[in-house]
Amino acid sequence: MSSIKDHPLYIRMKQLPPQEVAQWVLGPTSIESAATGLRKEAFRRVAKHITVGKAERTKYGFNSDTNGEIARAMEWAFQAGIKAAEKGGAAQVKSASVDADSPDPNARHA
Numbered sequence: 001m002s003s004i005k006d007h008p009l010y011i012r013m014k015q016l017p018p019q020e021v022a023q024w025v026l027g028p029t030s031i032e033s034a035a036t037g038l039r040k041e042a043f044r045r046v047a048k049h050i051t052v053g054k055a056e057r058t059k060y061g062f063n064s065d066t067n068g069e070i071a072r073a074m075e076w077a078f079q080a081g082i083k084a085a086e087k088g089g090a091a092q093v094k095s096a097s098v099d100a101d102s103p104d105p106n107a108r109h110a
Contacts, residue, residue: 015053015069018046018076032083039084046073 019031022042026034031042050069057064 015065016049018073021046021049031080032087039080043073043077046077 022031022045025042025045026038029038031039034042050066050073053069054064054066
């Protein structure tokens with residue numbers, strides 16, 4: 001079996017770090033300081049790159065660590081969200097509290 005690096009379409013199938021894929025959308029702007037809409041678009045581009053890359057690698061008979069790629073992208077997105085919130089770039093999410101007097105233990109109110 002030959003290496004994936006020998007394949008002529010290796011660049012299209014290469015597993016890239018999420019930061020690099022996000023830069024296609026964001027340019028020189030960091031993910032933490034990007035506007036919410038642009039950050040969402042960057043996260044979607046990362047997800048699309050993972051799924052398209054898996055399809056390309058599978059099509060040509062190469063292995064794909066899709067779960068690992070997704071896990072790395074989710075960790076990166078989570079860390080980016082934390083940093084953005086610390087900088088004040090992301091909206092703070094109100095935490096919901098559980099109503100102790102409610103007959104439904106899953107009922108929540110803000």
